Structures are given as structure tokens and as C-alpha cells.
Amino acid sequence: MLRPPRPATLLANLRRAWRRSLQLRVVSITLVMSTLLVGTFGLVVANRIIDGLLDAKAADAHKQVAAGTETVKEYVRQVPNPRVDPYLNTNLPGLVAGLVRGNPDGFSVAVVPTEPNIGELDPQAQPNALAFRQLPTAFRQKVASGGFYEQREMIEVDGQGAQPYLIVGRSVTARTYQLEVYYFFPLDDEVRAATLVRNILFATGTALVLLLAAVAFLVTRMVVSPVRVAARTAQRLSAGLLDQRMEVRGEDDLAALAASFNQMAENLQRHIQRLEEMSRLQRRFTSDVSHELRTPLTTVRMAADLIFTERDGFDAPVARSAELLQAELDRFERLLTDLLEISRFDAGFAVLDAEPTDLVPIVHRVVDQLRGVAERASVDFDLVIPDEPVIAEIDPRRVERVLRNLVGNAVDHGERQPVEVRLAVADGVVALTVRDHGVGLKPGEEKLVFNRFWRADPSRARQTGGSGLGLSISVEDARLHGGWLEAWGAPGKGAQFRLTLPTRAGEHLTSSPLRLVPEDVDARPVVGHQRDDAVAEPGADLLVAGPAHPGETR
Template sequence: MRKLPSLRLRLVTVFALVALVAAVSVSGIAYWLTRDAVLTRAQNAALNDFRKSLGDHAGALPENATCDDLRGMAAAVANNTMNYQVVLVDDQSEGPICTVESDPTVFKLDMVPTALIEAVHERRDDDTPDAPYHLYWQRVSLDGDPYLIGGTRVLEGGPTAYTLTSLAPERDDLNSLAWSLGFATALAVIGSVLLAQAAATMVLRPVQRLSDAAQRLGEGRLDTRLEVRGADELAHLTRTFNSAAESLERQVRDLSNREAASRRFVADMSHELRTPMTAITAMTEVLEEEVDSLDPMIAPAVQLVVSETRRLNDLVENLMEVTRFDARTAQMVLDDVDIADQVTACIDARAWLDAVEVAAERGVIARLDPRRLDVILANLIGNALKHGGSPVRVTVTEDTRDGRDEVVLEVADRGPGIPEDVLPHVFDRFYKASASRPRSDGSGLGLSIALENAHLHGGEISARNAPGGGAVFTLRLPRDAGQPGETEADAEADAECVTEAEPDAGDVPRQRTATEPPTTAPASGGEGKETR
């Protein structure tokens, strides 16, 4: 789509075009009216004087006038204040045709157009019986100069007379008028441009102020207000903007307060649940160890209590992790990680070696947080195993195109794929693909936590369906997360809040107790979402 020019340029252009069209129209009309009036006045003056002078001198000719008589008449007629020349032709006598010119160097008979000669010799008794011959005229251009040629027959056997009058003075006057009108048109256009600039400035300055204020408002400065000036439409628009900004600030403040209260509630609830959950988890593990010695009627209930306790414990840990992401307090401990080793360690720690194929070359090193990378891998692979089925294939490649330096991990399964209506929501928190199955083994937070960890590294996770079937999750991480590592105390404090809550898929090793050393880097919960 072609980008339109600025509003100022469009206003100036419209003003200039309107002024140009108006000025050219007025100047053109004035020029043509003036031209017609000037030429008509000059033409009538020359022809009337020619007719009068011809009539005065024709009566003095003898009955059988000779060429000398005609020459004297031509000189007398040409002696006038209008500066026209005369040609007399005596073609009525019985002798040879006599043609005389008042000034042969200026005007000769062969300069008279043939059409004018024919018109002069044509009798028109039906129109005016008393004057069968009329005075005719024609404007011509000779050597680039304008002239008026007129002709008529002298009555009662007189000669035929032609006159040549120069229209150069009138042409010069009209050229001066044209230049004056052109100069006036240019001044009108320039004036309209200056006027348009002033009008655009008056109109656009408040619009620019409003635009700047809207930009500041969009940047989060909700206290932005504009000074109301005047009582016109722009002032009304400014009042409307101030009212909208005030309403927006009030609503955002209310939403922020509610969101902060919700985060505090979830954090406090999760924190308060950790102590009883630790005790409950220890007790359920003791019961699990003694399940073989319990009454067969009680054993299934014990197993249910154990599984649900683990699920509740994972949910609490996931909620605490989500709270850290929302509060922007999640930190990273960066280290140089061999991606292939990290993938293998993640799969081995969860006993997924028989269900996962790994296509990764050793030596692909990236500076990342190994614990958070383990969380991402556990959630993606666990989700693929749970919903897509084995074998799951994990591929590690490098992407250095267009100046990028990224590590790309793809987790592909052999399942039916993700429905198109579900695909945009796979990373949403607590999203369930089927409303008829609101309860699942997972909490619906695993993929969202994986995405948040990827964003923390400056990376991204995307999901798509493979052409041959199955879902493909693509993780892109920069080679260097570029963030300074947290202090040892911060790392210990952050790790203290995260236990090894594995994804609810595949063969999951027994959850460690508070006194057991972890077999791998601690990972936050990674429940697979019900996306298919």
C-alpha cells in the first residue's frame, strides 16, 4: 500500500491547486475578453476610417480615371492617422487593368487572400439592393506579425480598394497584459501557499500536540494531559482526549491494584501451602513405601492420595514460578552449556531414553541457564510424549542466517497433531483443549512456563503441525543470553523455591524429599497441556 504524504503537504498542495485553477481561469477569461475588445476596437477604427476616406476621395475621381488618378487617390487615402496602406484596382474600364499601391514595399495585391478577393467581387442584391458590395476583412499573419486586411468595391463603377493595417501595437499590448496576468497568477499561487502554510500550522500544531500526547500515553505515561485552548472543535477534541486519558489512568490503576492483589494472593497462598505440603509429601512417601503391607482395600486409596499429593505439590511450585515471572523477579544463572549433553541429561533423568530419539551433535555451546533450559526441554518432550506418543524426535541445529547466532531445538512427535482452533492457545495458562475434560493430570501451566523461560533468555517457542502428521515445537535461543549471572545468594534463594516437579508424562522418577540430593538440575513443574 502506497504511503500518503503528510497532511501539511496535502493541505498546501490543495490550496496551491485551487489558487492556480482560480487564477488561471480568471486570468484566461480576462485575457480573452480584453483581447477581443482590443482587436475589435482597432479593427473597427481602421475599417471605418478606410471606408470614410475612400468615400471622400472616390467622388473626386474623373469619369474616365487613369492610373495616375488612381495613384493620387491611393496616396491621399493612405495619408491617414491609422497608418494603413492601400491598393486600388481598376478592373471596370475597357482598357487594361490598372493596379496601384500606396507603398509597394509594404502592401501588394498578391498579399490579399484569394477568399477575400472573391468575397469583395460577389454581388449581394438580395441582402441590400442599394449596396450590393460589402466591406470584408480578414486577420492574417505576415512574417510573424499580425495584420488586418480589408476590401470593398467603390460604387458606380469605381475601383476595388484593399487596405492593410498592422495589429502589432495591439499584439504588444496583449503580450504585456498576458505577462501581467501571469505574474499576478504566480503571486496568487505563492500567496495561497503561504496562506496554506499558516493555516496548516494553525490546524496541525494542536494535532501534533495531540499526537505527542497520545504517544506518551501509549508509552505508559498515563498522567499525560493537554492544555485546553479556545472553544473550537480542536479544543473539544482536547477535552475529549483528557477525559479519555483520565478514565484510562483510573481503569489501569484499578486493574494494576487488582493484579497486584491477585499476585500477592497467589504468592502468599503458594508460600503458605509449601510448609504443609512438605509435611504431607513426606507422609505420603512413607505411606507409599508401606503400601505393600497395607490392607488391599486401603492400598488403592493410598496410591490415589500419593498421586494427588504430588500433583498438588507440582501445582503449588508452578504457581510460585508463574508468580515470579509476573513479578519480573525471575533470575538466571548463566553458564556455558553443551546443548547435546543437556538434552541427553534431561531425557536420562526422566527415564525417557527408550521413547525419545536425539539428533544433536556435540560441541554446540551456548551461554544459558542450564536449570531453566532443563525446564523447557522437560515440558516440551513430556508434552510430546503425553499427547503425541513416541517416538519423539529432538533435533538440535544452528541458525546463523541474516546475522543471527541462534540454537534451534525441534521436538516432533508422531501424534495426530494440534487442531487448528487450539494451535493459537497452546501456550495459554490453564488452557484445556476440550471443555468436556476440564480435569487432567497436568495443571495447564507447563508450556506457558517453558515459554516464559524462553523469553527470559531472549528466545521464542512456536508450535506447528508437520505436513506428514504430528506436532512440532520449535525452540530458538540465542547463543548468549547476554544477562549477568545472579549472585550465589540469589541463586540459592531462587532454587530454594523450586523443587524437582517433573512433567506428568512418561516414566517419571520418584520425587525427591527435602533431604535427598537431586539427580539433575532442579526444574519447575512441566505438566503437558491437553492440546490434542
């Protein structure tokens, strides 16, 4: 059984639709504004019409009352002594009946004395006694004080309930006597007319609002539909479908927009194809040159090895030249190897040979390989490594290469200070950090350390003789594992690199068991980007950076 959506869910869906749909916002705003406008206009018109009907009714009533009061005055003048003569009380019902006889409006009349000593005039004996009893006291007092007044009241009618009436009261003075004349005009016709006017205005206003909403829907649809088509086409273009184009219809502004969009897409496609071709040629050139240099390098290497082996029999300058030749050939060979590796990454041919591997021996092996270089640079190693094995599904060759590049860079920039290497694992994530205490990184340099052939200080002597491609290759190796390679640095506080990898291939990373910002750094606000790790990382004037990896936003 399907359950109706909860109010919170429905409200969330409405908010989402409001944010995402321009057409919904335009139609809704048009509907609300037109409802307010038409409602206000209809209310004003209805009130004016009703006021006009009541004003006309009041004008006619005033004429009836003026004529009736003259008849009452004439009648009182003919009474010899109304205070003692019963003639006034006896013939008053007939007078009242004469006043209301033959009127098409169906009004009623009541005549009562103002002076309390004229007790013979009994309004209860008049035909409209029920209406008279419902006269408001305040209204009677105003009429008795002299004057001409009117008021609308609901009066109970036998068998019909409360009915609207226009009551007009006038004080009449004849000879020395004062009477009060009250006319009761029913407003049934006016109420029916007002109801009809309101119904007509409501129906007309509703139809007009719906019509305006429909017009707004159609107009916005004409405008929004091409925009939606442009958005979908742009999404396809961003997804790599460069042949997508908008359909051009007509010659209006939307057609001009579609034509301009298509022209832009055409230019983008041409430039992207040109860049792709240039990139392909560059990769091919790098790959071809690297391969072509292998053959002469092998020949030169054989000759250099022979000369290097026999260097003891040469003069000192020649022996030194043989050593330099051997060192430069080693560097040249490493450069060719790195260029070939970069070309494989660029071409998308790099393959990950992941297998369960213990990272502890890899760390020890890299440190042992670089210990001689570190001794020449007067740099010691500080290892913080678990005693038990740290198993992860990795490509050991690539991870060892990453670690070798990081440790070699730390030795080059260690400034005779210890290089700290840490290894930790937690919650299916393994992390390696390499920290040096050298000059650190200047503001902005943390974004450049992973660029190809970039060096923080080109004038510095390098202990490891790198090619300038080590960190670029390391980044690609980390991405191939689905991991992160990040950098932190601060002037005068050294630098630290962190490699974070999942213990199982294909797992998604959300945090790292090791800090990127070292613990010995003062806790102050971080300048630059910082990943949302499971452990907060402090730092001030600290620079944190690292290339984005698939599925991550930096």
C-alpha cells in the same frame, strides 16, 4: 564536499513527505487547484479583453474603409475613359495620399485594378508598395471575387521588422470598372494593451494563488497542529507516560477534541492503574499463598514420606492410599513450584543465568527421565541429534525445563506413536523440535496452547501429571533467552513444537534451522500465521502459532 541529492532520493523523500504530512497534501492540492482555476479565469478574461480591443479596432476600420471606398468610387466616375486615359494612373497616388492624410491611426491604403487590362494602375508606385507586396494571395483572390474581408497578418516594415496589422479589403465597382481597395491598420496599440492586460492578470493571478496557498497553510496549521499534539500525546501514553494531557484552548471543536482526549486519557489511566493494582494484588496473592503453603506442605510431606516408607506393613487399601497421597503431594509440590516461577515472571524478577552449554546431554537427560513414563504409555522416542556437541549460551536449567514440558506433552498426546525429538544448529541459531503423531490440534487451539491452565481435552488422562502451567512457563523461558517457542498442529496429523534460541546471548533471530511444519505433511497452503523462515514450510489446514516475542511481529 557535500553532494546534491540524487533525483531518486529526492523523489523518495517527496513521496515520504506526501504520505506523512496532511498539511503538505492540503496546501499542495489547494495550490494546484487554485492555479488551474485562476489560470483558466485569467485566460478567459484576457481573451475577452483582447477580443474587445480588436472588435473595436475592426469597427473603426470598417468606418474608415466605407468612407474611403466612396471617395474612390467618386474619383473613378470623374475619369472619362480609365482604360486609355493616363489621368487615372497619374493622379491615383494623390488619391491614396488624400485617403490617408490626417488619420490618427497611421493606416496605409493601396488601390489596384481587378481587370488585367487596366495596366496603367501600378501599385508599386504607391506609398505603401512594401505592404501591398506582402498581401496573401488567397486574401487578394477573395477580395477580387467581390466582397468585404478582413485579416490579421504580420507585415515586414523597413527597419522595424515584422509588425501586426489588420488588413481590410473591399472590391469597388464604379461604372463598368472594378478596383480593389486595401487598408492596412497597425495593431501596435492593441498589442501593447494586450500585453499589459496579460501581465496584470498574470501578476494578479500569481499573487492570488500565493495568497490562497498561504491561507490554506494557516488554516491547515490551525487544524493539523492540535492533531499532531494529540498524536504525540497518544504516543507518550502508549509508552507508559499516563500523566500526559493536551492543552485545551478556547471553546471550539478543537478544544472539545482536546477535552475529550484528556477525558479518555484520564479514564484509561484510572482503568490501567486499577488493572495494575489488581494484577499486583493477584501476583502478591499467588506468591504469598505459594510461600505460605510451603510450611504445611513440608510437614505433610514428612508425614507422607514416613507413611509411604511403612506402606508394606499396611493393609492393601491403606497402602494404596499412601501411594496416592505420595503422588498427589508430588503433583502439589510441582504446582507450587510452577506458581512461584510464574509469579517471578509476572513481577519481572526472573533472571537468566546464561553460560556456554552443550545441548546434546540435556536432550538425552530429559529423554532418559521420561523414558519410564513413555514406556507406561507405550510410546517410543526417535532422536535425531548431532554427534558433535551443540554449544549455546543458555540457562541450562530453564532449557531443560522447556524440553521436559514439550516431551512430556508429546508423551501424553502421542497415542502410542513415536515421539520425534530433533536438534540442529546453523548460522548461530539452535533449534529443538518435539513431534507427536496424536490427534493434533483443532482450528484455533494453536493459539491457546500457551495459555495458563489450558488443556486441549480436559477429560484425557495425563501421564506426567502436569500443573497446566508448563507451556506458559516455557514461553517465558524462551522469551528470556530472546528466542521463539512456536506450535503447529493439524487434526489427525499430530502436533509439533519448535524452540529456537540464539547460540550467543543477545543475538537477534531471523530464521530457524528446523521446519516448524513437519516434512511429512503434504505441501498445501497454510492456514494461520507462519513465520518467514529461511526454509519454506508447507501445510494445508495446518495451524501455526506461537506467542510473539520482543522485537518480533506475529
